[in-house]
Amino acid sequence: MGRRLRFTGTESKNGGCPALHEDTRSGEIIVQGPPLTDLEDLARLKHFGPGDRAVVVPRELLVNHGPKELDRVPDIIDLDEFGKLFHHFEHSAWHLETRRGYASDREDEGYATFLATGEAPMDLDSDWCQNISAQTAAGKYIGRVRVVDDPPTDGQRFLLSYARCNAATGEDARNLWREDAEAALLPDEDFWLFDSRIVAILRFDDEDVFHDVEVITDPAEVLRYCQVRDAAVHASIPYDAFAARLTD
16 A cells, blocks of 8 residues: 655745655655765765665755654644634635545434435525524635545535535535545545634544544644645535536
């Protein structure tokens, strides 16, 4: 199995190397840069084995984008505190959804309706929809990108149908295939990004039950998730265009 690499940063302004990537499975850091080729320089390196390669990177790359802690202690908030973020953000809220299903969806009455009819009901009078409608009416941006398997799971098809409701509240609802998400190096995790300064990672158990939220505010970490958002939006398409492709 190949590495699960996530782009973490670069000091280049034109998209070239050097850059850092992280293997999200092992935690190892991959350093990308021009090779050190001078034989005298290579001879001075300590513990340089026959299969090793040396690369040259600017100090700023490691300072600004390297991991700051070996074992980061997560900052966990409860669901009530998480819910308050949707009322108090100032400019934008954006969500990446990567799971194949959610227990909360399967417990919703609308899920049974969808399985029976193929269409999720609209519920614009719910507290969630009313708040989102009020936020977008105030000029704030709310968007999400949902990753979809091929073929889609029932849970993913339900959310694709429910995206009509998301869009009706003013959300920018988009989708992309999991294969494209992997090609874009998107992380395999659900998170919300508020005002490009707060990351809220949603944590689930093995039964798809949402139980708590990890909050990240470190600027270097938040920047990585902002880059994920930009890549996801670029690779995705509006939900209705995506749904039309499924029926072609």
